[in-house]
Amino acid sequence: MTLHKPKARFMFETLDQIEEDIRKSLAEAASNRRSPMHTPVVGTPDADVRMMVLRGWDARAGTLRLHTDARSAKVAQIGDGARVGLLFHDPDARIQIRAKGQGRILTDGAQVEAAWAASSEYARRCYLAVAAPGSAVDAPTSGLPPQVEGIRPSEEQLLPARENFALLMVEVDAFDWLLLAHDGHRRAQFVRDGAGWQGVWVVP
Ligand SMILES: Cc1cc2nc3c(=O)[nH]c(=O)nc-3n(C[C@H](O)[C@H](O)[C@H](O)COP(=O)(O)O)c2cc1C
DSSP, X not given: OOTTOOOOXXXXXXXXXXXXXXXXXXXXXHXXXXXXXXXXEEEOTTSOEEEOOEEEEETTTTEEEEEEETTSHHHHHHTTTOEEEEEEEETTTTEEEEEEEEEEEEOSSHHXXXXXHHSOHHHHHGGGOSSOTTOOOSSOOOOSOGGGTTSOOOHHXXXXXXXXXXXXXXXXXXXXXXXXXXXXXXXXXXXXXXXXXXXXXXXX
């Protein structure tokens, strides 16, 4: 898919085309850091929102994967089943995609180990923070131990970070897709229907 290219309304005459746009946009967002949808806004039931990096999208299972610190406030909020909302926006394409589903925090298992192993040393360094994200401190700080600040940490230095690493998996059960266009906006919604999606047009 070409990034930063406006999408025209004629590209979206059918619900199938929109479903395909959602699938392709999320695949691109998860794999390309230059995608404008790479960093969705993630909302939790406590009305809090924050940006996170989309790390994976399993189109077959309808599951999104994100990485976070197991000690963070959102992890306590989500636990093993809170509702999670995600907002994706591509300003050039003028498309907004909203996703809703069941969130689940994973700290152990093959999926977590694979994601940890695939993360760069710099990405894994974040999880060396001494205190939990959001902890009050007396002075400005990165939270990292001084010996790893500004450097690429060794595998040995990264060992204690693993226990702070968690996956946020979101099993999406609804999408809301919106295109802004001069000649008429378009909006469609999809709900999970078995292994596929059931779509309807709605007024923008
Ligand atoms: C562009 C961007 C990307 C971010 N990516 C992540 C991420 O992938 N995971 C994460 O936990 N926090 C990420 N953050 C930080 C969060 O927005 C948030 O500040 C932090 O996770 C603490 O949130 P909480 O207190 O709600 O748990 C990112 C922030 C920005 C600005």
